[in-house]
Amino acid sequence: MKFVRPVVAKAQFLVEEARKRWAAFGDLWRRSLQLRVVVSTLALSSAVVFVLGMVLQMQITNQLLDTKEQAAVRQANASRNLIQSDLIGLNPGPDSVQTRFTSAINKLATGGVGTDATTAGAGAFEPVLADGLGAGRVPFVGPLDDVPRGLREMVELGDEGTQIHTVQRNGQPTTLYVVGMPMSTSARSMQLYLIFPLAAEQRTAEVVQSTLVIGGIVLLVLLALIANLVTRQVVRPVRQAAEVAERFADGTLHERMHVVGEDDVARLAESFNEMAESIQAQFKQLEEFGQLQRRFTSDVSHELRTPLTTVRMAADVLHASREQFPAGLARSTELLVDELDRFESLLGDLLEISRLDAGVEELTADQVDIRVLARRAHDSVRAISTTANSPVVLDLPDTELTAELDSRRVERILRNLLANAIDHGEGQPVELTMRGNADAVAITVRDHGVGLRKGEAELVFSRFWRADPSRNRRTGGTGLGLSISLEDARLHGGWLEAWGEPGHGAVFRLTLPRRHGEEVRESPLPLAPALELEPVAVVEEPAVAEEPEEVELTPEEITWQPAEPVDAVADEVSEEVR
Numbered sequence: 354m355k356f357v358r359p360v361v362a363k364a365q366f367l368v369e370e371a372r373k374r375w376a377a378f379g380d381l382w383r384r385s386l387q388l389r390v391v392v393s394t395l396a397l398s399s400a401v402v403f404v405l406g407m408v409l410q411m412q413i414t415n416q417l418l419d420t421k422e423q424a425a426v427r428q429a430n431a432s433r434n435l436i437q438s439d440l441i442g443l444n445p446g447p448d449s450v451q452t453r454f455t456s457a458i459n460k461l462a463t464g465g466v467g468t469d470a471t472t473a474g475a476g477a478f479e480p481v482l483a484d485g486l487g488a489g490r491v492p493f494v495g496p497l498d499d500v501p502r503g504l505r506e507m508v509e510l511g512d513e514g515t516q517i518h519t520v521q522r523n524g525q526p527t528t529l530y531v532v533g534m535p536m537s538t539s540a541r542s543m544q545l546y547l548i549f550p551l552a553a554e555q556r557t558a559e560v561v562q563s564t565l566v567i568g569g570i571v572l573l574v575l576l577a578l579i580a581n582l583v584t585r586q587v588v589r590p591v592r593q594a595a596e597v598a599e600r601f602a603d604g605t606l607h608e609r610m611h612v613v614g615e616d617d618v619a620r621l622a623e624s625f626n627e628m629a630e631s632i633q634a635q636f637k638q639l640e641e642f643g644q645l646q647r648r649f650t651s652d653v654s655h656e657l658r659t660p661l662t663t664v665r666m667a668a669d670v671l672h673a674s675r676e677q678f679p680a681g682l683a684r685s686t687e688l689l690v691d692e693l694d695r696f697e698s699l700l701g702d703l704l705e706i707s708r709l710d711a712g713v714e715e716l717t718a719d720q721v722d723i724r725v726l727a728r729r730a731h732d733s734v735r736a737i738s739t740t741a742n743s744p745v746v747l748d749l750p751d752t753e754l755t756a757e758l759d760s761r762r763v764e765r766i767l768r769n770l771l772a773n774a775i776d777h778g779e780g781q782p783v784e785l786t787m788r789g790n791a792d793a794v795a796i797t798v799r800d801h802g803v804g805l806r807k808g809e810a811e812l813v814f815s816r817f818w819r820a821d822p823s824r825n826r827r828t829g830g831t832g833l834g835l836s837i838s839l840e841d842a843r844l845h846g847g848w849l850e851a852w853g854e855p856g857h858g859a860v861f862r863l864t865l866p867r868r869h870g871e872e873v874r875e876s877p878l879p880l881a882p883a884l885e886l887e888p889v890a891v892v893e894e895p896a897v898a899e900e901p902e903e904v905e906l907t908p909e910e911i912t913w914q915p916a917e918p919v920d921a922v923a924d925e926v927s928e929e930v931r
Contacts, residue, residue, distance in 0.1 A: 387581065387588045394580040395573060402569040413561050417554045421530060422515060425478070429532040429547045432461050432480060436545070437536060454482040454494035476553060481546035482536075500531055500546050508533035508544045517551070528555060590618040594625060606633040661697065668693050716844055718757045718869040723794055724749045726760055727787060730767035734775060743778045743800075745771060748786040756794050757869040762841040766849070767796065769834035770861045774800035777859065788877040793847075794867055795878035799860045805853025813851045814839045838863075847873055852880045 382388060436457040461480045481495030483505075499520050507514045513535070519528045528551045536543035593610060600608045609629060610622035672690045675683040731745050738745050767785075774783040781801035788795055805813065814835050842849035845865050853859035864876040 386591070387584045390584040390588075391577060391580045395577050398573055398576045402572055406565040406569050410558070410562055410565055414558050417557060418517075421476075421549065421551070421554055424476075425530055425532050425547065425549050426515070428478065428549075429534050429545070432547060433534050433536060433545050436460055436482075454484075454492065457482060458494050476549060479548040481544075481548065483544045483546070484542075495546070496548065497546075499529060499548055500533065504531055504533045504546075505544070508535055508546070509542070511535050511542075527552070587618070590622070594621065597625070601629055601632075606636060661693070665693055665697075716759045716762070716869070718759055720755050720757055721760045721763075722753050722755050723758075723763070723787065723789075723796070724754055726764045727767055727785060727796065729764050730771055731785070733764075733768050734771045737772065738775050738783070741775050741778070742780045743775045743783055745775070745783045745785060748784065750787060750789065754787065754789045754794060756789075756865060756867040758845055758865055759841075762844070763863075763865070766838040766841050766863055767798070769838045770798040770863070773835065774798050774802075774859070774861070778802040781858070786878060789867065790877045792867060792871065793873050793875070793877060794865055795876045796863045797860055797878050797880075798863075799858060799882060801858040804855045804857050805851065805859050806855055810851040810853055813853075814849070846870065848876070850880055852882075 458480050479496060479499075481493065481497050481500060483493035483495075483497055499518070501516050501518045504514050504516045504518075513533065515530065515532050517528065517530055519526050521527070530549040530551050532547045532549070534545050536545050590610075597608045597610050606629070609626045612619050612622045612626070668686070668689050671678075671686045675686045678686065727747060727749060731747060734745065771783060771785065778800035779802040784797075784799045786797045786799075839849045842863060842865070846869075847863065847865035850862045850864075851859065852862075860880060860882055862876060862878060862880045864873055864878075866873050
């Protein structure tokens with residue numbers, strides 16, 4: 354047992370190493386165009402070389418055998434003509450037959466047969482003479498056992514034949530080409546066999562085969578080198594273009610490709626350089642435009658704040674003395690203060706989102722307990738929550754939940770989400786749930802109001818977008834809160850997502866990394882909740898638009914719930930002022 358474990362461990366190590374190498378080769382195969390071209394060229398070339406080599410070898414071998422067969426048949430005919438006259442009138446006695454056969458064989462060996470030009474290609478041979486009479490062992494001279502039985506039976510019947518046969522000689526297989534012919538005499542039926550060894554032809558075929566194999570390998574190596582050289586000439590400029598494009602994408606806008614020659618690659622380099630110059634010029638224009646825009650925004654905000662401060666001071670004086678005014682004038686004073694509050698909020702949001710668009714905002718990340726931020730956001734919207742009769746239910750962890758983040762921005766995100774949920778909650782409770790894991794923290798804000806129709810979850814973060822423009826805002830928002838919240842979440846490297854179903858309310862989920870700079874992979878909380886069997890709130894379209902009822906607010910509450918102007922009330926106030 355103790356010997357099995359090392360073997361198993363070694364096998365597992367080898368399997369794992371092979372898997373890693375295969376994976377590395379797979380990555381290299383996917384990334385390298387040059388490797389794919391070279392391997393594909395080698396594979397196709399190998400198939401072509403193999404087929405061509407097999408065809409050439411078969412043609413050469415068949416040609417050798419055909420030449421050998423023709424020369425052997427001519428040699429056999431010449432040998433039969435030479436000894437046939439010596440065998441006419443052969444004495445039927447066995448001793449006489451054996452003697453005459455030996456004499457004929459010696460004549461074939463010393464008679465100069467094979468020196469003729471027509472028989473010169475036959476080469477060396479071994480003659481065999483056999484008597485065809487008798488059912489037992491017949492008289493013969495020569496290696497009759499090397500003649501195949503099928504050929505002997507054919508020749509004994511009076512037919513000529515040839516056969517390639519392999520026998521064992523000296524313990525080695527030897528391939529022979531045997532030619533058999535009947536010998537016609539006046540008294541007996543005899544057979545002449547010429548046995549031609551094919552050793553020379555086999556050596557020639559082996560030399561041809563080895564030559565083809567070596568030539569094919571050399572050809573494949575040359576093809577691989579040629580394919581590698583050709584593809585490198587094509588791939589190298591593409592790789593250089595990719596490297597230049599990567600550096601260009603990283604912000605090095607002065608990077609350009611080297612233009613060499615006038616071919617297609619040179620045209621590609623010229624087109625790339627023209628594109629880079631155009632993009633660089635556009636970037637420069639955008640930078641100049643961005644600088645002008647930021648300067649304009651800064652100048653406008655600076656110029657607006659001075660008259661706005663003056664108007665605010667005058668409005669506060671009028672608002673403090675509103676009890677001394679007539680009812681219509683007092684109401685105008687309240688509307689003026691509300692609209693000034695909304696204007697200040699809008700100006701602040703515009704400045705904030707312009708800084709986010711310009712990319713000049715930076716995070717001030719500290720280790721913060723996010724539960725504290727959730728409670729602050731809850732305290733900030735408590736006034737409008739009480740007014741809307743929509744309580745906020747907090748579901749926070751019992752233990753401390755910390756993360757590296759900008760507390761001001763995260764608190765603003767939560768405040769915007771809660772105010773939005775209260776505004777669309779239709780008087781139903783708003784639920785804030787917070788959970789965290791080792792890598793991220795998630796906060797969901799759910800309302801049980803009108804919800805979102807299909808496709809509105811992507812539009813809800815658009816600037817100044819409203820699901821129902823006819824709805825009256827309770828919070829008097831500027832329409833930029835969710836857009837700013839989305840940018841704040843992205844600035845932290847997190848997500849801000851929305852879900853909603855008509856009649857089932859909406860859910861906004863904020864997911865942030867617990868350590869600044871890390872990537873969020875999954876959220877600790879699901880986005881879509883478990884739906885109830887019946888919708889919580891069903892919104893019916895009113896037949897006639899009703900005027901919103903007036904709500905008396907304290908000066909402290911006005912700061913948190915600026916109201917939108919109401920056209921009907923404004924017209925009424927105008928009439929009373931006149």
